[in-house]
Amino acid sequence: MSARWSTMTRTGRRLLAGTLATSSCLGLGLGLGLGLGLAVALAPAASVAAPPAGMPDPSQMSGIPRPDPQIPPGTITVRCLDGSFANPAIGVAVSLDVQLPDGSVETIEATSAAQGRATFSGLDAHYGRSVSARATIAGQALTSQRFVLTAQSGVALLLVASGGGAGQAGQAGQAGQAAQAGQPGGASSHGGQGAMPMPGKPFPLAGRPRGTLIVGALDLGRDDPDDPEAVPAGMGPIAGIEVRLRATVPGQVDPIELTATTDAEGRALFENLDTTLPEGAAIVVEALLETDDAGESDDAGESGETDSPPQPTRSQSFTLGDTAYAIVLTRGGGGGDGGGQAGAGQADAAAGQGGHGSAPPPVQRQPLPGPRVDSSLERGQVRVFLLDAQDRPVADHSVAVVSSQAGGASVVRRAQTDASGQAIVSDVPIDPDSFAQVRVAYDGAPYSSTMFQMPEAGGAVAALRVFGVTSDRDKVRSALQIDVDPRENDFAAVTFLYAVFVDGDEAFWVPGGMRMYGPVGTRSMHVMPEAEGQVFHDGEAPWVDIDRPLLPGEELRLSFAVGLEHDGSLEVDWSAPFPLVENASLVSVPEALSVTHGVAGAPEVNPHAGRDGGAVELYQLGHERFSPRICDGLAQLGQPCSYGLWSGSDMSIVVEDLPVRSRLWPTAAWVMLGVAVFGIGLGLLLRPGVSPREALLARREALLSELVTLDERLERDGDGPELRTARKRLLDALDSIYRQLEALGGK
Known part of the structure; x- marks a missing residue:
């Protein structure tokens, strides 16, 4: 499965790349981190020793x-x-x-x-x-x-x-001069950006030696003004451009300049900088990413000057640390600020204003901690914090704590949030066999926390983030990978690795929830582990229910696997419920199989991605363009829709050359069984018939023979109770037979 997910990573990157066209700046950073950040990091790397265990950096x-x-x-x-x-x-x-x-x-x-x-x-x-x-x-x-x-x-x-x-005055002075030069010098070694790479900010790169710098150039594309929903044109790596590295050294008038050219993957590589550059050198990389037309367009949109030549895109200033580094430089992305680098990457303005005079970057939602013990509360109390999409407190809203017991009973306790978004729910049962859960209905959608047990001493605290909802499926982007694996007895396991991303600050939810069916002919269904928090599956049903809102700004998985019967050829007909990003979906089959319908172009071969370590073929999935259906209209009116009508992007693929079990032995067994049944029937049919009178006469002769034998024993052994009883039984049976013969007539 790990190899299969390595293939799915490509699908996830394509999904996020498509999402960049219309998502917020948060989506931009996430897409860059998973897209070009991975592409840069996956270049061949020299092995280096890891830092000592237990020594945090x-x-x-x-x-x-x-x-x-x-x-x-x-x-x-x-x-x-x-x-x-x-x-x-x-x-x-x-x-x-x-x-x-x-x-x-x-x-x-x-x-x-x-x-x-x-x-x-x-x-x-x-x-x-x-x-x-x-x-x-x-x-x-x-x-x-x-x-x-x-x-x-x-x-x-x-x-x-x-x-x-x-x-260490030397390094401090070097960093100070870098800052005075208009760069935040030795600001945090990765630009203070944490785990999410942002344009123009250096971030640590594991697996490469110190002194290595990889610069990735990425085109985020440009929006079509006539079709804002279209994926931007020109998206992808920028090859063949010169990247210039400029290092400012304290006490040295002229900076040190190095250049490199991006390869086909948009990567430019600088190596051995720890020996090439003096210690403490302030580094800035830049590249001319914009064409003349693009530069004029951007300048006109931002400063009103239409004749300005294109300007290079620069990174933040930084000094070499103890690791290798990577930087992403971007252009495009809808014509905003050149991929987010005007604010973050143009260090001159940032340093001049102290880093806080320009417009603040978009707020990134911090993960909420799970339920935990709060010793300041009384026994049986739960403190609930309710936040909205901007992490503002939600006041005057009803919250419930539902305690579910092992026997199936449940107890509900309610409270109202105050101005700080806080509510204290009291009298929650404390039972080692029960679990509590915070539940909230917000904008018509159900939200809930993870389940937790109430502590014996003190209370519990839980935080819950809620969102306004949208029922517009065009706000959701998705990507799909279909894996086909042949199994025994003419069955195939078909896995739908389905990733979705909700744009904006609203969660996706339709009244009554949405039911997602498997393909036609589904015999069994299994929800993949990464999707268990998003969908509900009821036993053997050939469908899953999306029974909770799809939260915005994060990649979610709705993956499942089904079993389908085949005769050597398998047809998979399905409809994805959400719009699929163009050119972001794949079909994966073992190399021995072939896909003859529903895909575009020749396959790519991954030599070691199969379940058995063998090769797999990756095809580009073909599908119909998403179109709203009747359920979308009902959802806009706030009405639930029939579960079977949530189709969207239709697709149909045909997989050939699947192995089938031998037909010889099953055919021979059926033939032999047929012959045996025929023989038995024929024997019964040809058996001579026996009339009732003949049957009675045969029975009389048998009884008379037994009676003669019994009389001989009486003469030889003498009279006895058992012999008398047996003789009486035989005489009674003979009397009955004679009576039946008289009834039939004759002797």
């Missing part, structure tokens, strides 16, 4: 907000480090920038104290607002990711200067 966590249940709500702690945990930066001025509803920024100041930690408390009035932290450590200007402050818990942050420890 704080720079990998720099700038990433982490909800911490041990920190009181309304409190943010920012820990400042100079290179490592052993070097806390004490006495550093830390600024907290809070985005206010009117668009202005309120700055709150604090100073790092013991362990380099600055604490901001009493922030309850800022719940639901976008926040970021910044500080200058060892001459390096550091800024965290922007996040939303919620009432569910406090937040902990690290800001880590790259390089050496406290007092």
Whole structure:
């Protein structure tokens, strides 16, 4: 299955690439991370030793907000480090920038104290607002990711200067000069972006030696003004362009410049930079990605100047750390800011404004912690935090805690959220054989938490995020991979690896839910593990139910497998319920099989991706264009629709050359059985007939013979009770036969 999912990764990347055309900037970052980020990282790499086990690298966590249940709500702690945990930066001025509803920024100041930690408390009035932290450590200007402050818990942050420890004036000075040059110098080693690569920001690259830098050039395409829903044209890697690396060295007037050209996959490789460049050099990479026409179009859209020549796309400034790095430079993406790099990648403006004067980046939703114990609550209480799509508290809304017991009974307790989105639900049963779950109905859709057990002491706390809903299937993008594996007894296992992505800030939900059927002829169905949290399957039914909203901004899996009977040729007819991204869906079969209908072009061969380690063939899946059906109209009216009518993108494929069991022995067995049955019937038919009178006479002769034998025993052995009883039985039987003979007439 792992090999199969490695193939599915391509489908997921194509889904996300198609989603970039219409999704938010969050989708942009996710698509880049899974798309070009993987393409860059999958290049052949030299093996290097891993860092020592148990030695965390704080720079990998720099700038990433982490909800911490041990920190009181309304409190943010920012820990400042100079290179490592052993070097806390004490006495550093830390600024907290809070985005206010009117668009202005309120700055709150604090100073790092013991362990380099600055604490901001009493922030309850800022719940639901976008926040970021910044500080200058060892001459390096550091800024965290922007996040939303919620009432569910406090937040902990690290800001880590790259390089050496406290007092290393040389590196601090180098980083400071880099910052003065208009670059955030040694800002966090991966641009403070966490696990999600963003355009123009360097991120660590595992599996390659220190001093390696891979630059990927990606075209996000351009929207068609006449068809905003169309996938942007020109999407893909940009080959054959020159990438320039410019390193600024303290005390040296002229920067060091290196160049490389992108290959067919859009990659440019710089190696051995740790020996080529002086320690502490501030690095910026740039490339001229825009054509003259594209540059004029972008400039006209952003600055009103129509004659400006195209400008190079630049990365953030950074210094070499202890790992290899990769950077993604992008163009296109609908004509916004050149793929998101005008704000994040153009370091001149960022440094000039201190990193907070420009428009804030899009807020990324932080994962909500699962239910946990809250010792501040009374026994049997549950504290529920209810947040909306922007992580703002949802006030005056009903929440329920349902306690399900092993015997099937359930107990429901309800409460109403206050202005902070918080509700205290009391009298929840505490039973080792019962599980509790928070449930909320919001905008007509059901939302629920994971199930949890109530603690014996104290209470529990659970957070739940809810979304407004849309029933417009055009808001959902999907990609599909169909795997066909022959099995015994003329059956084939057909797996539908189905990924969906909901655009915008609304979840997808239709009144009454949606039922997704298997293909025609489904004999059995099994839900894949990654889809169990999204769909419900009732035993042997040939369908699954989407009984909960599909949440926006994340890739979801609705995968399942079915068993289909075949005679050496298998036809698979199915309709995907959501629009399929063009050229993003595949059909995978073992090399011994062939797909003769429903695919486009010749297959690609993956030599080791089969279940048995053999080769598989990958075909481009052909399908009909998605078109709304009658159920879409009913959903817009808020009415449920018949389960069988949620079709969308129809497809039909035919797979040939599947192995079939031998017909010789089954045929021979049926022939032999037929001969035996025929012989028995013929024998019964030809057997001489016996009349009732003849049967009675034969029975009389047999009884008379027994009677003679019995009389001889009486003469020889003498009279006895058993012999007399037997003789009486024979005489009674003979009397009955004679009576029947008289009734039939004659002797």
